[in-house]
Amino acid sequence: QVQLVESGGGLVQAGGSLRLSCAASGRTFSDYTMAWFRQAPGKEREFVATISWSGGMTYVADSMKGRFTISRDSAKNTVALQMNSLKREDTAVYYCAARSRGYGATRWDEYEYWGQGTQVTVSS
16 A cells, blocks of 8 residues: 655645645555546546656646646655646645556546645635
């Protein structure tokens, strides 16, 4: 198993930036494809971005492309989500997720392990 702990959420003004981090522990970090999802009140959990076990492949959801970047540091067992030009509609709880299978999954039910989430609130 792998345990995931997110940090870095908070309150930011529209147009600002935040960097979320997810620390992984347990089994070998490099065995897992990692991803970020988010969930706003009253809405379904939404895919944000994913990164392959090597970090060589990344994919960001179209609505966030150009503003969000996903990266991982295998030496530190962390994955990060850099969020720039934030909008009010980015307000949500952001979750880190891991899966032991291959890269490319964008549905939340394709991921086996989840963090507890970190709140991001964007004010106007």
